[in-house]
Amino acid sequence: MGLRISLVVFLLTLTLFGIIGIKQWTLHHGKPITLQVDNSDLIPLFTGEVVRIRYNINAIPLDKLAEEDVELNTHEIVYVVLKKGITYWEPEKVYLKKPNIEPDEIVLKGEITNRNFDSDMLYLKYGIENYSISANESKKLEKPGTEDKIGVQVVVDRFGNAAIRAVLVNDQERYVEKLF
């Protein structure tokens, strides 16, 4: 029985490590990109609060859809191809299946959150909308001034999964996501 209980504990621990490992894999092997965010959204980050970040890619015009006459539903998974613009990465096209991309492009996996197409926009989420720095960590951080530009650095792995890697102040890393 001892061996069997050990096996249970091993499986359960492995599952939990797996959950952490998948995220860490994205953080370590993902390609960094800069997305346009609302500066004011990010100020509470430095007081340890959970913030809801709005990205430029959360709402994409419907004409970016690669396929025509498709029926899209809420919670459906789509793939957004991004290309680097002058400052930020911008959405190029939205696909229902993972497309082959050019070397200067990346593909990001998103979920449709709103299928109300009256506004001709497609609303998506990528799992990077909620973020916080723990109270413990945020205390140690130098707080940004009102003139400073705050941003987040996102990494995207080859499967289209995204994760927030760092919080930037004036394009400099102020806080980097760590394993421990």
Add this chain to the structure above:
Amino acid sequence: MKDLTFIQQLKRELPTWVNKGWVKKENQNHILDYVSQTQESKPDTSSNTSNTITFTLAWMGVILLTGGIVTFFAHTWAIFPKITKLGILFGSLWICFGLSYLFQKRTSNIEFNQRMSELFSFLGLIIFGANIWLISQIYHIDEHYPTGVLLWSLAALSTAYLIRSHVGLIISIILATLWSAMETFDFMRSVHWGFPILWLFFLYPCIEYRWKRTLHFACFCLLAWSFFIIILFVADFFFMQVYFLIGLATFLLGRILTTYKTFKDLGPYFQHYGAAAALLGLFIPTFPFNITKERGLFFDIIPSVGGTETLIAILAVLFAMIWLAKRAKNTFDHTSFIYGQGIFIILCLIMGVNLLLGTHIEHHRAFISITFNVLFLAGLGWIIYSGYQFRDQVLVNLGFVFFALIILSRYVDTFWTYLNRSVFYITGGLILTVGCYYFEKQRRKIAARIEQKAGGRE
């Protein structure tokens, strides 16, 4: 200490067993001596009551302790560095299963220690679920949340398989049902096939360890899962026809299983839950307003059900019928089988006509609903008769419950608009009171006959 009550009861019972020929007369005293000795060598079994009290107190203690720890960390969680948080999460998980092992290993007061072991593995599983959510929070993992529930269910299932944890299996069944409900309602999956696949894995421990109540619970959850789909498809009349056929096929499969020695115990479960599903599937179309051909309540996600699905379901029922006829050639009750076949053929014809009518089905509501009411009543008669023939009290009860339901439904349907409210309630009350008395009397009569029949055969 000796369990005197048990020994005295055994003393009283043994002469009857000798008379029935189950036990040889000369062995009577050997049995009593053996039981007496084993009771003597047993640890204090008379302390069962105090064991239960101690165990209940231990449960309360564990719950209080968990509550206290959760409250403490809820206040201070944010100030801990990640490594401390992970240490607490993994440490508590390992401690719980470690304690479960320690109690399992103890040889004294086995029953109590088994319970304590089960208690700590239960707590370990609860902590595992909490760990999934807390780790997701620490590492900002914002994924498809039903997957977390699935992982939790799989972890509980693995404890049921590996350490024979009964409570693990129950948790796994509950979580799997919750997972399916989330996928169905929150994410609008029309038919969530993942659930029945996972459900099959619940069968083995239930059968192997004879956890009959848990098997009932698993079957009930499967029925509930099918009910989730009904809610999505309810506006599609053709789906209800297919649902009925699947229920019927399951019922027949249950009867087939009883003819196999290995699966004999499993058969009644399939029969009863299959019959309940089939009756539910046939009951819904007895309401005229349900005879519609729409795409469901969530219109854009429901695939339309049509002729192909109905044909496949009919073929499944026919296949089960032939298989059953072959398996139970000698023991078969042909009368009930022939009646059943007759009702089934008429139902198939009606279903075929409905499919030909297609979207025009709504113009023939009156005729179709009357036909389904008549066939439903015939089906109920068959179920009660069949239950009586096979000495199956559950089928008889099921038949009576649905009979009462249809009488009540038709009364409300018909007289709600035509009768004065007070007359409606008075008549309804009378029908309910007198009807319940009459049905219960009939049900008891049949139950007594079944018992008599069973006694006779023995």
